[in-house]
Amino acid sequence: MPELTTILFYIFAFITVGFAIIVVSTKNVMYSAVSLFMSLFGIAALFLLLRADFLALTQVMVYIGGILVLLIFGIMLTTKITDAEIKTNNLSYIPAAFFTTGIFVILIFVLYTTKWNQKTPIQNEETISQIGKALLSSYVLPFEIASIVLLVALVGAIMFSRKK
């Protein structure tokens, strides 16, 4: 009987990729927002499979809770209520499709031909403590700078949305 994890992987991979395709192809902006929601959920699950439990949590809390909600607000604010025309037809997608498949083929070729740095994966149950220690020891500088990035983003957003 194939391992439980392989089945789970295929389910979650299928969810992520399926909904990602929907995001890209629907005319209706709301549908694409919802399908993005599902796709992000799939990715969080994959993180779990990869033993990155803290990551999965942050993914769910920050990505889905934060960014997706923001996007939905954006959609609400920018589509005129009157004509409720949420549909947007696609731009000429033939050349775009052509380019993306090109990139995809190259990526696959590269990924499969290079011999990645494969070592025996170390199994450790929970990673939060290691992440915490690392954040405050070797990664303290990015940590502080990230706070400034957020501050700047805040200032920018306020500046744009404030009435003159």
Add this chain to the structure above:
Amino acid sequence: MNNFTEILKSINSFLPELSVITTLLLCLIADIIIRKKSPIVTIIAIAGLLVSAYFVYMQSAVQESLFSGMLVIDPFAVFFKYLFILSSIIILIFFEFSNEIKESTHKNEYSYLILSLVLGAFLMASSVNLLMMYLSLELASLTSYILAGYSKSEKKSSESSMKYLIYGAASSGIMLYGMSLLYGFTGSLDIYEISRYLATNPTPNAFIYLTMIMIAAGLGYKTSSVPFHFWTPDVYEGSPTPVTAFLAVTSSAAGFSLITRLFLTTFLGSTQIVDGAFSIIAGIHWQEIIIVISVASMIVGNFVAIWQKSLKRLLGYSSIAQGGYMLAGLVVADTIGLTAMLIYLSAYLFMNLGAFFVTILIVNKLGTDDIEQMKGLGYRLPFVGVAMAVFMLALSGIPATVGFIGKFYLVTALMKPGAGYLWFAIVLMLNSVVSLFFYLKVVKSMFLERADNTDELPGIKFSVQSYIILILLLIPTIFFGLYFGPIVKLAESSAVLFGIR
């Protein structure tokens, strides 16, 4: 516990960045306290920058790595920090002068936005860790998206910020993907370990090329070199002129520091400098990529610029072309090339800021930067017109200006018997001849052509300060053109990368 002591040691040599952060916060608070728009915030910002300049001066002879291999202090980074401080002080003054900024918002947020971008630039110049590079690039890019859209009531400015954001996000996404592949292959984020790994294990061609191209995409976007330059014309034209100047000078200089450090250290065979040249890993021919990008930037920058109607757009293309010239210094991959690039960068700083300041003055008076409108302007503002002519000639590399010296060293670097890039030098020279056309076009329309009503219109007078600033920019352009000893000495001493003897 040794982490703690190590962090403490790193902090006290992290002072320049710290002083920038404190001034940023001070300006933020000051801006909130002071109700109306006042120059005090800018003065604080400039004072803070000078303090950090003092700290940078203290570090000038130091070579060490900080925060467990995240950052590194070396003459190369010090040179760039000087460059960033000088250019951002001048840009802060530009912001004071430009009317576009005055009408946009009633507060002066621009001062601490500039400081944040300077911080980003500082970090870009000294980061040696992939994560740190990405983080500092993002910080710089975010701030520049905001600055691009600064005069938000104007259509053009918002459109330019939107385009800049989308394009920036895409290219940094691609760069991140490239970094992930590199991380995957070498197993570490620190570029020195990456270079040791790449030197020892055979690297498949396909992989290394794809990664290099993807990373080049991210960095190319920052230095607006072809084929990642598509955002430059629109953003330069759309955003307010001081912001354009800032992007053209400081952010592209930061881009150059990052691209140089990345390419010159990661793909290094051994850390010894063999008679002036960095010993590159045999397999990896990254010079070809840079050559293609550099030649493409020169050609696109110069050839399309001939067509431009708007002065800012023209300067945009000119900065693409200048980016192309500077990459030529990187191609040679030896200390002369590096010095030539640094010299050209400093020359580029003075010329460009000068040209942009004149554009600001003209936009203040005429309200538009269309070259056709500038017919016969030379007579109405003679001093400014002459200054513009000098900057334009400097940009095109005519002798007796700092531009010529920059080009001269680049050409000598390329023509050095060992390098053998003679054809490249010739392409560079031909391009600078073509560039003569559009640089002279501006001068021609200002002086030699005459709009029908030029004579009646009164001579335009500017405030005394603007004349002083113009002179302060004019002097280095000409003085260093004639007596370029100091610049060359500074560039020579700072062409030393950490970890490479």
Add this chain to the structure above:
Amino acid sequence: MAELKILGIGVLSWMVFLPVLGMIIVLALPKSQTKAIKYIAAGFMVLLMFISVYMLANYDSSKAGVNSLEGLQFVEKVTWIDVDFPAAMIGKIHIEYFLGADGLSFPMVLLTALIGFVGAVASFSIKKNEKGYYAMYLFLITGMMGTFVALDFFLFFVFWEIMLFPMYFLIGIWGGERRLYAAIKFFLYTLFGSVFMLIVMIALFFSSKDPQTGLHTFNLITLMNPQTFPPESFFGVLGNTWRLLAFAGLFIGFAIKVPVFPFHTWLPDAHVEAPTAISVILAGVLLKLGTYGLIRISFPIFPDAARYFMYPMAILAAINIIYGALCAMAQKDFKKLIAYSSISHMGYVLLGMASLTTIGMNGAIFQMFNHGTITAVMFLMVGVIYDRAHTRGLYDFGGLANKMPKYFAVTMIAFFASIGLPGLSAFISESFIFLGGFNNEIIRIVTIVSATGIILNAAYILWTVQRVFLGELPTKWDGLNDISVRELISSVPLIVIIIALGIYPSLFINLMSNSVTQLISFIMK
């Protein structure tokens, strides 16, 4: 090496940078003060004249310093750029601010000071934004003076380029109808030439190794002695193709300025469009830079190539003389006629130089000086009519002799000087050139052919005299008044010099003869 200092600064630096000082003062003055600007500019030119007289006073004509360092006078040598690339192959770049004068360049310095003054006085008729004009004018003088006294190739090239821009603006802004075309044509021609010079300069720099310091050098004096070029470098072996190519390159660069036959078409346009004062400067001094460059740089550094190209150069000179004279004959515009006559006269200079004999070379340099003074007067005279009648067409005038007798007298002297009438200075130089040319067997036939030039010159000058001065006066010119005092001030000193040098040429010849003998013996060694 005679040191001569005024207030601690070398006298030659004064000569070169005084105009810049003038320019700064002129720029500082407000636009409206046209009168003050004019007189300050003229004042600086007079100052320049005084210094040149002071230099003439203690100029030691016995010294002959073409390639010997001791022979040079008023020498100033300061390291200008001293930069070294530690690890690179280029090694140290050591460029000196090296000024000096000797028999070849000192006459030209005097000429520049003189013509500069004359030009400044003649520029009083410029009515359009004088401030810009005089600033550019003074800047141009610096460029020219610097080129004459620079003894370091890099410095020479920088001054050579500096001269380009004021000329471009002076013709481009204050010129006649097709000034734009003429200015651009002038600019591109000279730029095209200077590209060759740059290439040769760099090649010289890289292949030279100064015997004392072992460094690459731009210093002309060290470049002159053959030991500076190690055997394996480009120019190591005498007479190899590289040396010939380099000489040809330099020749093209300088030939455009002279101008020599195929590259001469910019001169008529530039003259026709330039304002009077500027064509005085252009013809008076600028044309001499080409020939001066030849004897200062290409002849002494590549003597073997000079001997090799003696015959082709003579041929070009003959073409210049005959072709210039013929074209002059068919011109309708007064200024264009004088422009072509200058081409013909500069052909004489080139012939004198190509002869590589002492008497020929002396004649060439003397002719350079004479042509400077004579053509300057001729252009001033054209300016006189142009200011009054606003037309330069030869066919619009006639019978001016009675209307403007003083003007008729001065112009006749200038015209007869230009066709080499004995008793005036040009005759001495022309006969020297012919004697020199004749003495050199190779170019003897060419000299005889170009001697027919004196007949052609006489023909078109007399034709012009007849067309403009003799015959009846068309009614519309009744209002013309005779030559004004200002115009006299600018032309009479030149006339006096022309006559004085005609009667007693040793005033000039003593200055240069020793250096020329040195130059010729060096080349023909």
Add this chain to the structure above:
Amino acid sequence: MEFALKFLPLAILIIPLVSFLIIIFFGKRLPRQGDWLGTGFLFLNLFLSLYVFIAFMSLGNYSITYDWFSLGANETKFTVGFVVDQLSAVMLIVVNLISALVHLFSVKYMEGDSKYSKYFAYLGLFTFSMLGIVITNNLLLMYVFWELVGLSSYLLIGFWYEKKPPQEAAKKAFIVNRIGDFGFLIGIMIVFYFIGNFAFSEIFSGISSGKIPSGWLTAAGILLFCGAIGKSAQFPLHTWLPDAMEGPTPVSALIHAATMVAAGVYLTARIFIMLSADALTFVAFIGAITAFIAATIALTQNDIKKILAYSTVSQLGYMIMAIGVGAYSYGVFHLVTHAFFKACMFLGAGSVIYGMHHIQNISEMGGLRKKMPITFVTFLISTLAISGIPFTSGFLSKDSILASTMAFGSINGGITIIIPIIAFLVAGMTAFYMFRLVIKTFLGEPRNKEKYDHCHESPLQMTLPLMILSGLSIFFFYSFNPFGAEGGWFINVLKSPESLLVGTKGAIYHIVSREEFHEALHHAHYPAMILSLVLAGLGILISFVFYFWNKVDTEKLKKALNPLYKFSLNKWYFDELYHYTAVSFVMGLSALASLFDKYVIDGIVNGAAYLTVKLSDFGGLFDKYVVDGLVNFTGGTVWVFGMILRKFQTGRVQTYIGFLVFSIVLLYFIFRWI
């Protein structure tokens, strides 16, 4: 006395220059506009030259040289100096005398002319330069004064420059002289190349020591003689002299009869001793040809001054021929005598014109002997002299020349006998046309009644010079024996120097030593005298038959010999010949050159510039549609390439991202294949 020789010649030279400078600058302000100053100075000069002549007679040759300047470390020295020897002493007197008389004559003749003072200034300048030629001892300096003489003749011929003909004549004179000077310059160059110095003494000693190879010596000789051809209006370059009659008559008298044109002869005499055999043949033949042509043309001319002009050209041909033949002293003797009677004739013509109020055509004159007796008598005496009638100076000089041509023919034989034949023919013709002139103007009936009525004798200032000059044409002054000149004091003053190349043989001419020449001359003396008298008499007889007794109908004769008559009337069509050949060739060449310059060279330059102008001047040049339509390859890659690249900027961000991705793919494939 010795003081005279040292300083006076210099003084004589400087005085006319001083008069020129004073009059040119202060002429208008001087009383009577300075004419008295000019004339006074010239008479002073005349007196001084007489004094120098006497000093020379007693002390012999004297020359002095000063340093002018030196080239290089005394490598070549340029010297200046003057010499007083038998040739220059005589010429000093001739020039000063005639110039003084012409000054006197012009005072009346030029009265009331607007540029009166300028005229005297120019006369002074001319005399200064003429004297310069005469006394200098340096070839280069002679060239200097040579050109100055050319200049002053230009100024004087073109004196009335309001009218067109004088302008053309002046220009023609100067250019033709310049052509001659071109040859002269080349000659100087050859001499300088071989000798390295210009002083005559150095040159002659150099030649005698064989410094110049024979081939070059002949060339130098001939080329130096070219200068003489130009100045003395010899065969190829003689067309300017008749046109030069446009100038005032006293000017023609001074310059175009006596002095300037004589300069050529003077030069030939000066370089006589260095002329090689072939050169001398060339000189002789040129002289003969000129004499013959001028004489034939003079036969049919009607303008009084034109006839005199052609007679001058013919007589000059005579003198050149004489020197060419070897009769150096007789050539110079003829120069002196000719100067006096030709000047007299010209001044006579001047007074006739003055009297007849500016008519110059002799067919309108006639019977003036009654109205102008003095002019008639003086004119008759000089006509007798020129036709070579005994008891006149002309006879002495002309007869000895004819004799020497006979001697020359006998010595060399072969084709050289043409020269004596031509000589005698010309003698006859001269007599004929001179008497034709005299008869037509003075004898017979007045043809123009009203002009004749109020014509009157010219005042004293004009008739006095006539009398003096005609007096000087009498034989008495030159030798007591009216028939033979040898005995005369004048000839042994002008002893011909021994040629440096005695004995050398040319193609058809070998230079003979003086004694041998004299001995041959002695034989030819009597036959030549008789033959010349016969021919002269015949000429006079025919002219009387034709014009005085009009036995023969001249019109019918003209029709009979029509081609010949036309040929002679139109001056052998030389002017037309030159016009269509040399002048139009040069004009055509110059038109061609300027067209070549404008279109070919400028065409190339403009073509290149056109492209750059196109590139730089974009303005309204190309609108969008053209670009989308045809891509014009000739438009230049720079601008086309720029155009294509520009289209990438569509303004839509999505396309930008698209291009970004595309370029990554492209770069990847590029590097996979490198």
Add this chain to the structure above:
Amino acid sequence: MEITLYHYLTVGAILFSLGLYAMISRKNAIMILMGIELILNACNLNFIAFSKYGGLGVDGQLISIFVILLAVAEAAIALAIVLNIYNNFNTANIDEVDSMKD
């Protein structure tokens, strides 16, 4: 059958391509932002996959955290800019917003 590194990398590559496709072909600004999110998620997936299979400890996860953090900041600013565009051009379709040509 064992789940290897390559599986995750393929998923990552797919997501990356889809993200790019979204950015190129979609007209609505918000859709483009979604594209950006997809790309960043693909990179995160890559990082974490490499850190697990390469046995590289916690570095990969840390970089993902920072990536997410930056994505948040970027989304905030992007939204602000899009709203600003909306106020000025009152449309969210980017392709009409191309006033600046050639």
